[in-house]
Amino acid sequence: MQTKLIIHPDEMSKQWVDVAKKNNIDVIGIHSVGNVNAHINLKNDLDLFQTKQYKSAVDYANLSGIKVEYEIHAVSYLLPRELFLTHPEYFRADENGVRMQNLNFCASNAEALEIIANNAVTLAEKLYGSTNNYFFWTDDIKNSYCKCEKCKNFSPSDQNLILMNAIIKKMREKDKNAKIAFLAYYDTVNLPKKVTPEKGVFLEYAPYERDLYAPASAVGEKEVELIKKLIEFFGKENSCVLEYWYDNSYFSGYKKPPKKLVVNNSIIKEDVQFYLNLGFENVSSFACFLGQDYRELYGEPDFSALKK
Ligand SMILES: [Zn+2]
Numbered sequence: 046m047q048t049k050l051i052i053h054p055d056e057m058s059k060q061w062v063d064v065a066k067k068n069n070i071d072v073i074g075i076h077s078v079g080n081v082n083a084h085i086n087l088k089n090d091l092d093l094f095q096t097k098q099y100k101s102a103v104d105y106a107n108l109s110g111i112k113v114e115y116e117i118h119a120v121s122y123l124l125p126r127e128l129f130l131t132h133p134e135y136f137r138a139d140e141n142g143v144r145m146q147n148l149n150f151c152a153s154n155a156e157a158l159e160i161i162a163n164n165a166v167t168l169a170e171k172l173y174g175s176t177n178n179y180f181f182w183t184d185d186i187k188n189s190y191c192k193c194e195k196c197k198n199f200s201p202s203d204q205n206l207i208l209m210n211a212i213i214k215k216m217r218e219k220d221k222n223a224k225i226a227f228l229a230y231y232d233t234v235n236l237p238k239k240v241t242p243e244k245g246v247f248l249e250y251a252p253y254e255r256d257l258y259a260p261a262s263a264v265g266e267k268e269v270e271l272i273k274k275l276i277e278f279f280g281k282e283n284s285c286v287l288e289y290w291y292d293n294s295y296f297s298g299y300k301k302p303p304k305k306l307v308v309n310n311s312i313i314k315e316d317v318q319f320y321l322n323l324g325f326e327n328v329s330s331f332a333c334f335l336g337q338d339y340r341e342l343y344g345e346p347d348f349s350a351l352k353k
Pocket of ligand 1: 137154192195
């Protein structure tokens with residue numbers, strides 16, 4: 046099992062690396078803030094990734110044996126929104142067939158897929174110190190997938206997989222070991238029905254809609270069956286769960302100052318076992334809003350439940 050904690054770019058620091066090291070965390074994930082401004086946030090973060098301070102924190106992580114990966118809602122960045130003016134057909138259609146400039150893409154437009162895939166290759170090169178596991182997620186606003194004549198029979202999960210397939214095929218032309226996550230979450234949590242994964246696509250399952258105050262095993266039989274089917278469909282290799290155990294941005298209502306994080310170590314340990322028993326290889330959790338400002342207010346968060 047590999048453990049990963051996911052933090053915001055401006056929280057990345059040598060202190061964070063030390064905390065990860067102390068708790069035997071294998072990977073630090075860097076997550077740009079999502080929502081409707083995800084593409085703007087990512088643009089700003091790409092500048093941050095070039096700074097000396099950021100790079101030295103990433104170097105310090107890698108030298109300490111801790112890998113760095115990037116988990117980003119990237120589609121609005123990868124398909125520049127300005128293209129709508131000349132090529133509205135690259136963009137999603139709403140239920141009335143009207144093309145929309147914001148959020149996601151048209152999964153039936155080959156040129157749009159090509160542009161996104163090419164830009165993904167370029168983006169990958171800008172992610173300082175990254176492994177070759179990539180997490181370029183679609184936009185996560187509910188009901189934001191294409192409903193054009195050609196796409197309407199493809200579910201959000203199908204559309205997500207069409208895109209991940211297009212990206213990984215392009216990436217593997219340069220790096221045959223590149224891998225990309227299919228994020229099963231929210232509108233894309235269900236099994237794709239009309240598309241099968243290309244080589245290099247792996248499952249990342251995020252139970253965003255579960256009761257985060259109850260054990261993961263309380264999700265119910267239907268969800269457990271779905272998880273099993275997802276693992277069967279995508280395979281166990283590289284599969285990971287993306288949890289919210291330490292997501293202090295969530296528990297702080299996405300507003301600073303951060304609240305004090307309450308962790309329930311026995312539930313987290315039980316959850317980890319639950320996921321491993323289902324077949325996941327790796328576990329990760331958001332751990333945003335636990336940076337320097339948090340440490341000054343409350344001291345170091347307790348990640349001991351993930352210690353192996
Ligand atoms: Zn479409």
